[in-house]
Amino acid sequence: MGKRKAPADEDTPNHDFCEFLLELAEYEKNVSRNIHKYNAYRKAASVLSALPTRITSGSQAKKLNGIGEKIAKKIDEFLATGKLQKLENIQNDSKNAAINLLTRVSGIGPAKAQSLVNEGITTLEQLDKHKDKLNHHQIIGLKYFDDFEKKIPRQEITEIETVIQKHLRQLDPDIQITICGSYRRGKDESGDIDALITHPSYLRKKNKNTLKNVVGALQKCGLITETLSLGDTKFMGACKLEEGSVTRRLDIRLTPYDQFFCAVLYFTGSDMFNKEMRAHALEAGFTLNEYSLRPVGSTGVPGEPVEIHSERDIFDFIGYPFKTPEERSR
DNA sequence: TTGTTGG
DNA sequence: CCCAACAAA
Numbered sequence: 001m002g003k004r005k006a007p008a009d010e011d012t013p014n015h016d017f018c019e020f021l022l023e024l025a026e027y028e029k030n031v032s033r034n035i036h037k038y039n040a041y042r043k044a045a046s047v048l049s050a051l052p053t054r055i056t057s058g059s060q061a062k063k064l065n066g067i068g069e070k071i072a073k074k075i076d077e078f079l080a081t082g083k084l085q086k087l088e089n090i091q092n093d094s095k096n097a098a099i100n101l102l103t104r105v106s107g108i109g110p111a112k113a114q115s116l117v118n119e120g121i122t123t124l125e126q127l128d129k130h131k132d133k134l135n136h137h138q139i140i141g142l143k144y145f146d147d148f149e150k151k152i153p154r155q156e157i158t159e160i161e162t163v164i165q166k167h168l169r170q171l172d173p174d175i176q177i178t179i180c181g182s183y184r185r186g187k188d189e190s191g192d193i194d195a196l197i198t199h200p201s202y203l204r205k206k207n208k209n210t211l212k213n214v215v216g217a218l219q220k221c222g223l224i225t226e227t228l229s230l231g232d233t234k235f236m237g238a239c240k241l242e243e244g245s246v247t248r249r250l251d252i253r254l255t256p257y258d259q260f261f262c263a264v265l266y267f268t269g270s271d272m273f274n275k276e277m278r279a280h281a282l283e284a285g286f287t288l289n290e291y292s293l294r295p296v297g298s299t300g301v302p303g304e305p306v307e308i309h310s311e312r313d314i315f316d317f318i319g320y321p322f323k324t325p326e327e328r329s330r
Numbered sequence: 331t332t333g334t335t336g337g
Numbered sequence: 338c339c340c341a342a343c344a345a346a
């Protein structure tokens with residue numbers, strides 16, 4: 001999707017506390033650039049979110065691991081006044097606002113945003129006048145600031161997939177492609193397009209230019225319009241269906257043939273589902289990641305990867321009831 | 331080589 | 338959480 005956010009818990013008894021703690025955490029990470037405070041706030045939010053009962057005082061909260069004097073006080077203040085002065089100040093702070101804006105440009109993170117604001121650049125208009133301070137990725141991110149925040153309708157991804165299929169097929173009929181992410185989970189809109197490709201002859205290394213050829217073909221036909229980065233295994237860029245269409249973020253990754261299904265599983269998500277499934281794999285004595293499924297012996301860390309021929313194989317090996325991609329959301 | 335960014 | 342790609346200098 002566009003950019004990272006806070007985990008944002010749903011309806012736990014202490015949801016409102018978690019919310020302001022995560023907001024404070026983001027502020028410490030992005031603006032103060034204090035990773036320790038950031039971690040402290042996140043830990044606090046995490047213990048609170050795991051709590052089955054409502055906290056009614058700071059001193060009560062303080063007994064929890066990860067909540068000390070400072071946060072306890074904030075909880076009291078929030079309980080008493082329904083708000084947090086520190087947070088109000090942050091929300092009215094123009095520097096904070098500028099950093100949050102700049103950070104929405106693809107390629108600009110907290111560090112770059114900080115330095116831009118320190119140089120007096122706080123708006124997209126100013127940024128546009130100082131492209132000399134930006135690298136290629138950031139220039140593209142700025143150029144398509146609006147487009148990249150727009151959701152992509154499912155139908156459009158389907159059409160893009162068709163175009164890709166067609167051109168890859170004539171490049172090499174043995175290339176396989178699967179579009180993962182929320183699209184594969186059946187959502188009617190997605191933040192970006194995440195395509196996985198593989199080829200029966202691609203085992204382990206080599207294949208120095210397969211991805212470059214693929215990208216080249218998709219450029220030639222006019223689908224790919226921008227490149228953010230392009231290595232041997234991962235392309236990040238942008239595409240559009242036709243003149244006048246919205247420009248969309250497109251990622252293409254080339255994965256080895258024997259790792260394809262683990263990769264498809266992983267990049268289909270959702271994150272929550274992946275965590276659950278990995279946890280289950282561990283219970284069953286396996287370790288599962290985006291590359292492979294390996295048995296883990298009693299000693300701790302062995303594992304020749306299990307041979308996988310389909311996504312379903314992975315479920316079967318760890319004794320986890322198969323879920324269709326549509327059933328893997330949240 | 332290292333820090334930054336995105337995923 | 339961990340990794341690919343990039344850019345700095």
